[in-house]
Amino acid sequence: MQEHANAYVSTKELPQLPAPRNDAGPIAVLRKNLFATPVDTILTLVCGLFIVWAIWNLFSFVWLDAVFEGADREACLVEGGGHGGACWAFVEAKLGQFVYGTYPSAERWRVDTVFLLLALLTAGLLIPNVPYKRINAILLFAVFPVVTLVLLTGGEFELAGGAIALVFVLAAAATLSAVGSVPRISLSRLEMRIATWLLLGAIALMLIAIVLDTPTFEILGFSFSLLTMLAFVATLGAIGLSMMVGFGSGQTTIKSMVAPLVIAALFIFAMTADFDLRYVPTNLWGGLMLTLVVALSGIAASLPFGVLLALGRRSHMPAVRLICVIFIEFWRGVPLITVLFMATFMLPLFMPEGVNFNSLLRALVGVALFASAYMAEVVRGGLQAIPKGQYEGADAMALSYWQKTRLIILPQALKIVIPGIVNTFIGLFKDTSLVYIIGLADLLGTVKRGFADPNWITPTTPATGLLFAAFVYWCFCFGMSRYSIFVERRLDTGHKR
Amino acid sequence: MSMTQESAPTPTKKMEISDEVAVEMDKVNKWFGEFHVLRDINLTVQKGERIVICGPSGSGKSTMIRCINRLEEHQKGRIVVDGIELTGDLKKIDEVRREVGMVFQHFNLFPHLTIMENCTLAPIWVRKMPKKKAEEIAMHYLERVKIPEQAHKYPGQLSGGQQQRVAIARSLCMNPRIMLFDEPTSALDPEMIKEVLDVMVGLAEEGMTMLCVTHEMGFARSVANRVIFMDRGQIVEQNEPKAFFENPQHERTKLFLSQILH
Ligand SMILES: Nc1ncnc2c1ncn2[C@@H]1O[C@H](COP(=O)(O)OP(=O)(O)OP(=O)(O)O)[C@@H](O)[C@H]1O
Ligand SMILES: [Mg+2]
Numbered sequence: 001m002q003e004h005a006n007a008y009v010s011t012k013e014l015p016q017l018p019a020p021r022n023d024a025g026p027i028a029v030l031r032k033n034l035f036a037t038p039v040d041t042i043l044t045l046v047c048g049l050f051i052v053w054a055i056w057n058l059f060s061f062v063w064l065d066a067v068f069e070g071a072d073r074e075a076c077l078v079e080g081g082g083h084g085g086a087c088w089a090f091v092e093a094k095l096g097q098f099v100y101g102t103y104p105s106a107e108r109w110r111v112d113t114v115f116l117l118l119a120l121l122t123a124g125l126l127i128p129n130v131p132y133k134r135i136n137a138i139l140l141f142a143v144f145p146v147v148t149l150v151l152l153t154g155g156e157f158e159l160a161g162g163a164i165a166l167v168f169v170l171a172a173a174a175t176l177s178a179v180g181s182v183p184r185i186s187l188s189r190l191e192m193r194i195a196t197w198l199l200l201g202a203i204a205l206m207l208i209a210i211v212l213d214t215p216t217f218e219i220l221g222f223s224f225s226l227l228t229m230l231a232f233v234a235t236l237g238a239i240g241l242s243m244m245v246g247f248g249s250g251q252t253t254i255k256s257m258v259a260p261l262v263i264a265a266l267f268i269f270a271m272t273a274d275f276d277l278r279y280v281p282t283n284l285w286g287g288l289m290l291t292l293v294v295a296l297s298g299i300a301a302s303l304p305f306g307v308l309l310a311l312g313r314r315s316h317m318p319a320v321r322l323i324c325v326i327f328i329e330f331w332r333g334v335p336l337i338t339v340l341f342m343a344t345f346m347l348p349l350f351m352p353e354g355v356n357f358n359s360l361l362r363a364l365v366g367v368a369l370f371a372s373a374y375m376a377e378v379v380r381g382g383l384q385a386i387p388k389g390q391y392e393g394a395d396a397m398a399l400s401y402w403q404k405t406r407l408i409i410l411p412q413a414l415k416i417v418i419p420g421i422v423n424t425f426i427g428l429f430k431d432t433s434l435v436y437i438i439g440l441a442d443l444l445g446t447v448k449r450g451f452a453d454p455n456w457i458t459p460t461t462p463a464t465g466l467l468f469a470a471f472v473y474w475c476f477c478f479g480m481s482r483y484s485i486f487v488e489r490r491l492d493t494g495h496k497r
Numbered sequence: 498m499s500m501t502q503e504s505a506p507t508p509t510k511k512m513e514i515s516d517e518v519a520v521e522m523d524k525v526n527k528w529f530g531e532f533h534v535l536r537d538i539n540l541t542v543q544k545g546e547r548i549v550i551c552g553p554s555g556s557g558k559s560t561m562i563r564c565i566n567r568l569e570e571h572q573k574g575r576i577v578v579d580g581i582e583l584t585g586d587l588k589k590i591d592e593v594r595r596e597v598g599m600v601f602q603h604f605n606l607f608p609h610l611t612i613m614e615n616c617t618l619a620p621i622w623v624r625k626m627p628k629k630k631a632e633e634i635a636m637h638y639l640e641r642v643k644i645p646e647q648a649h650k651y652p653g654q655l656s657g658g659q660q661q662r663v664a665i666a667r668s669l670c671m672n673p674r675i676m677l678f679d680e681p682t683s684a685l686d687p688e689m690i691k692e693v694l695d696v697m698v699g700l701a702e703e704g705m706t707m708l709c710v711t712h713e714m715g716f717a718r719s720v721a722n723r724v725i726f727m728d729r730g731q732i733v734e735q736n737e738p739k740a741f742f743e744n745p746q747h748e749r750t751k752l753f754l755s756q757i758l759h
Pocket of ligand 1: 529532534552553554555556557558559560561
């Protein structure tokens with residue numbers, strides 16, 4: 001042992017090393033990194049030549065030999081066969097289709113408005129210095145989807161009584177919990193108990209109404225069945241009672257009491273009112289617009305759902321945990337293509353007669369659920385990275401489960417997994433191109449349809465179209481990626497555990 | 498620490514202790530699986546008492562004080578804190594936790610919140626205090642632990658000793674009646690230990706009911722009015738600090754003291 005212990009001590013004096021070469025300056029850096037040894041030099045030269053060759057080829061394809069203008073395929077054909085450069089004239093001619101699909105030209109301003117609103121609201125939310133973040137977020141996540149739905153489809157939906165009752169049930173739940181969270185009122189007060197029972201009764205009535213047919217009649221232009229009408233009345237009763245208690249206590253703001261009711265009414269109004277917009281069925285939607293609709297609704301739904309699923313999977317309640325595990329493992333176990341096919345061909349078989357889901361809606365739901373399962377696992381990774389001490393610190397301060405989760409755990413967990421979340425977003429964004437197989441023409445779909453057009457068949461049309469589509473996808477995905485890096489830096493509070 | 502000379506009893510020892518019971522543990526037993534961590538723990542803590550708990554590693558000290566605010570659940574026996582018996586009832590647990598502050602070995606500050614936000618979080622969300630008032634109170638306690646100037650930094654930017662003082666201030670902001678300390682100084686470098694102990698001595702002088710797991714025997718001597726020695730899940734011996742250190746009764750206590758004092 002003794003000899004080994006000192007083996008690193010040299011017995012002889014070592015010769016002096018030569019003085020270090022000057023490492024500064026670009027030439028030194030180049031020499032050190034690229035031309036250090038003969039092999040390095042050869043590798044550098046070979047790779048350099050290859051890169052120059054590849055860039056030159058690409059450049060001449062997209063620029064030097066490219067055709068930028070022309071009315072049809074003639075412009076892009078090269079005399080004597082062979083192929084020339086990119087046929088940008090094709091993209092230019094079809095740009096309308098690539099962006100809007102077959103959305104009627106006269107109505108495209110509606111899509112443009114939606115794009116503009118989306119750009120303004122996201123910019124407002126994402127740029128840190130812009131004020132009014134709260135209002136901005138409400139506009140983007142609550143108002144914008146309704147506006148988009150009405151603008152893109154034309155609105156004027158025929159809401160059945162059940163749907164209306166459902167909206168008001170949600171409003172009642174909001175009012176009840178607002179009143180119930182006032183410190184000195186508890187849900188066990190008589191009025192509050194009655195209100196809660198009314199609400200539960202309404203939900204039960206609505207569930208029964210799904211299977212049981214009762215005579216229907218029209219009120220204010222809405223068709224209610226007897227049961228849904230009863231449910232609706234019970235819901236209004238619950239709202240009324242809890243508002244009475246809330247105002248009686250004098251501790252609630254008028255805003256928090258009236259807001260749910262007003263929002264519900266506004267929502268119903270927005271959905272059913274006639275805004276003099278032409279009806280545009282979803283099978284005319286397409287192109288980039290459709291891609292964005294599918295991707296953004298998937299993104300918007302997958303994060304909250306994924307968080308809830310991840311929390312559920314770590315819950316102490318066995319039933320909740322089991323449901324979440326089954327859900328996650330089911331959706332992660334099947335390919336998205338299968339999900340989409342099943343949504344198109346299987347769902348109709350199980351639906352009651354006459355219920356007919358729109359095919360876009362089915363794809364949206366499929367994509368959202370699929371993405372939620374992935375998101376849940378990403379978020380769970382973040383939850384697991386939070387040290388036990390954080391939970392204990394929060395518990396010791398008497399924070400409730402939801403306070404602890406919302407204020408302590410999630411902010412830290414989500415921050416840790418921003419790269420994973422954005423990764424899922426990016427994957428989802430690109431996966432939306434699969435909706436092509438169930439007959440929806442997204443960006444990639446319209447491009448493919450475009451180069452089947454006999455007017456534009458040339459050897460380079462497909463390559464040009466795909467290059468264009470790839471570039472559009474890349475812009476969005478690269479944007480998300482850069483923004484996530486920016487957010488990570490911004491949220492870094494310098495705490496290294 | 499300063500174990501050699503016998504200091505005159507400090508005024509803190511003379512602080513009167515009321516007859517009101519702050520914590521009562523009656524035949525408390527706890528198992529981790531097969532492992533019997535706490536065996537028949539009987540302990541009554543009066544209001545205003547300052548108790549130091551020591552014992553070898555793994556003897557169940559942390560587990561015992563963590564049972565007091567239900568970070569650990571006991572399986573047998575009764576624990577009554579401030580008149581509230583700890584059962585499975587979540588409301589009762591919540592009530593107890595509002596009254597009991599806890600300081601951890603590893604601080605457990607929330608790294609994504611500033612010092613000020615760390616301190617105001619519970620008053621705002623649990624006590625439903627207006628933000629303004631919570632901040633005033635937080636500032637008051639931060640001044641008391643002598644770091645008001647750090648209020649807008651993040652925990653990651655503070656030294657260990659400063660973080661632990663923030664953790665104490667954070668607990669105090671909830672205006673607790675009982676404070677639990679689980680080895681508050683053992684993750685700290687020696688030069689930071691004193692600043693944390695000073696804060697704790699200050700608290701004791703104000704008559705806070707304290708249960709403190711620590712191996713700082715100097716602190717035990719000057720501040721505690723009872724020292725408890727635990728071994729293998731049992732309370733082996735408890736006594737006034739003077740008698741405890743000078744005249745330990747049990748062999749195990751003697752062995753432990755001889756190890757820790759040298
Ligand atoms: N969550 C747990 N699950 C299983 N065993 C545990 C758990 N927590 C603690 N133990 C065991 O219980 C025993 C007592 O632990 P405890 O943390 O109370 O000891 P301690 O006296 O605080 O020791 P230390 O001085 O090292 O902090 C130890 O043997 C430990 O291994
Ligand atoms: Mg311990």
